[in-house]
Amino acid sequence: MYSYEYPRPALTVDCVIFGLDKHTLKILLIQRAKEPFAGSWAFPGGFVDMDETTENAAKRELEEETGIQDMFLEQLYTFSKVDRDPRGRVVSVAYYALVKMQDYKISAADDAQDARWFAVDQLPPLAFDHQDIFSVAMERLRGKLRYQPIGFELLPEKFTLSQIQDLYEAVLGKKLDKRNFRKKILSMNLLVDLQERQKGVAHRSAKLYQFDRNNYLALQEKGFVFEI
Amino acid sequence: MYSYEYPRPALTVDCVIFGLDKHTLKILLIQRAKEPFAGSWAFPGGFVDMDETTENAAKRELEEETGIQDMFLEQLYTFSKVDRDPRGRVVSVAYYALVKMQDYKISAADDAQDARWFAVDQLPPLAFDHQDIFSVAMERLRGKLRYQPIGFELLPEKFTLSQIQDLYEAVLGKKLDKRNFRKKILSMNLLVDLQERQKGVAHRSAKLYQFDRNNYLALQEKGFVFEI
DNA sequence: CCAAAAGTGTTCTCCATACACCCATGC
DNA sequence: GCATGGGTGTATGGAGAACACTTTTGG
Known part of the structure; x- marks a missing residue:
């Protein structure tokens, strides 16, 4: 019926990184240097290699962007709208992470791009379908916080x-x-x-x-x- | 950093279909005709086309297998272990569905394969990592049932x-x-x-x-x- | 001594739980 | 008339919600 040689969507991961700044819940965004959406802000992410799980890809991206290891990381949802990336068919597995902001002063990422923390109620316009990803992440965080002790991951x-x-x-x-x-x-x-x-x-x-x-x-x- | 031309994992969907048979919770399995895992039972599923979302792929597979339309369907989790399919790198987005068994007498699927309902506590050995998928699905169903009125999807x-x-x-x-x-x-x-x-x-x-x-x-x- | 946040008890209401018997129907 | 599941009420305990003042410390 199907062959393993059929055209395949590209597969990426995106990471919603939550941090707590005193009384404010924030997320880490990266400003895109290139088209599409040059100048817009987006979640850190990238392609999944052939020899790593999506979770490992997410961990790798997180470490590249923030230098943080061993944070709380959980799969969020897989986004697959056909036109979510104007360059072609890209399916993205989103993860969310909870980090102790105080411990790591992530001012800017390792590479040239600009990385900044934004309060969740003062986000800039986001690239791709990242606004959808953000909504799902917020909802998940709110839900989980009530019945699992994950809040401590955000505190010192x-x-x-x-x-x-x-x-x-x-x-x-x-x-x-x-x-x-x-x-x-x-x-x-x-x-x-x-x-x-x-x-x-x-x-x-x-x-x-x-x-x-x-x-x-x-x-x-x-x-x-x-x-x- | 990455090119859109890098090797890509294949992308599939798998569907855990729950039904209620009087006092017994059951799931629908399909017996594999070919290698790998010929003779083993597995969840219905298949490749994601380039012009459909994973959700649509799941709906399409479900309809092909059971003839049912408009059932409750929700994304479960994305499974990406590197060796989960012996034929090569395959990432699978799993969905779970709740169907009203009484309404549709799904005795066998449209195609030649054997399809059968199994009580969840009497499952045969499953192909691939489908035992993992099943565990996640059961856990999700149990959790959701308590705080969302989805049980009615299984009843007439x-x-x-x-x-x-x-x-x-x-x-x-x-x-x-x-x-x-x-x-x-x-x-x-x-x-x-x-x-x-x-x-x-x-x-x-x-x-x-x-x-x-x-x-x-x-x-x-x-x-x-x-x-x- | 003032500002700022820490720390602390009691009352009331409501909901979860435990528990056992009679009722209607078909055969 | 009997077997089978349908249907019903009450008492108790415990947890959540409402609510305001005193204490400590640094400046």
């Missing part, structure tokens, strides 16, 4: 309760009650009290916590389901 | 409360309390009481209901979230 190793709450408020787009939020998150036994405090703040300093990944895995085995 | 238009409950029990793999289940599902106002009853059963006949899609969409607008 040591963080305060207010930082987590700010994160949740930034992503979910609504205010949460401080007392109820703390009660809930502490009752899950997923945070280790580091017996340390913030430094260099002009007010009462907050206690620092760390996410207890091991206990999360152990609890998960017993049927525990994270939810906020 | 008119169904009884026991039928929905059986469906949930089959997919989630556990018994549910009859009174609590009914209370919950009726309280959502998503079921229209058709003022009709089952026929041809050797016991008290049950009331028939229909899913109220319009009201679901209206409620969703107002922030209602389905959950069982």
Whole structure:
């Protein structure tokens, strides 16, 4: 019926990289130097090699663009509109990544292109169908954050309760009650009290916590389901 | 950096088709006639044409195999292990479909191959990485069923409360309390009481209901979230 | 001493859960 | 009349939501 020699779409990956800048959720974009969409901003991405999985391709692109290794990375969706790239048929597997912005000062990418962080509610016009990709990514992040402890991937190793709450408020787009939020998150036994405090703040300093990944895995085995 | 003329992986779609047979969740498999994996069972699928989206390719394959149109169809995940197909590099975008088995008596496919429904807990060995695809599909179905009203896609238009409950029990793999289940599902106002009853059963006949899609969409607008 | 954020308890409402018996129908 | 599944109500406990003031610290 079909032959392995039929014309094939080109296969690429695109990466939506989320970072948290104080109270603002941001994504990393790259300004395109060439046509099509020269001057427009786009997600970092590139072609999938014959000897790598799409996930490896995404990791490779991420490292090339940001130098970051070992970040949270998850497949998002595969975009295949026939005319999504004016140069020809290109199917793209999109991934999204969560990075700890503080740890890595990604000012510009390794290559000549301009790379910048943009607040998710102040994006420039995006190239290709990247606006669609962004919408799907935002929706996924919002959904996942509620029932999986992935928010910690956006925070520094040591963080305060207010930082987590700010994160949740930034992503979910609504205010949460401080007392109820703390009660809930502490009752899950997923945070280790580091017996340390913030430094260099002009007010009462907050206690620092760390996410207890091991206990999360152990609890998960017993049927525990994270939810906020 | 990259050229559009680089070698490209082949691109296929595979479809996990779920159906409900009384109390049993089943999937449709096709027996392979040729090598590799001749005689093994596999999900229906095929190559993506240059002028169709992956979703259209999946729909086309589904129609070719089952004759069904307009079923629930959703992208599942893209599988890209380098050696997943012994014939060469093939990346596959998997979809899953929910069909009303009663409506369509899919005994065998249009073409010569053997197509059969298998209970999900009694599957034969599967070709390629289709066991992985199946695992992801089951997990997705279980997850989605709880917070989106997609179960109705597996039931006839008119169904009884026991039928929905059986469906949930089959997919989630556990018994549910009859009174609590009914209370919950009726309280959502998503079921229209058709003022009709089952026929041809050797016991008290049950009331028939229909899913109220319009009201679901209206409620969703107002922030209602389905959950069982 | 002032500004700024940290930290903390109680009440109420509502929803999930547990649980057992009678009813209608066809054979 | 009996076997089979249909259909129904209540009591309890626990979790989510609402809500405001005191504490600490640096400047």
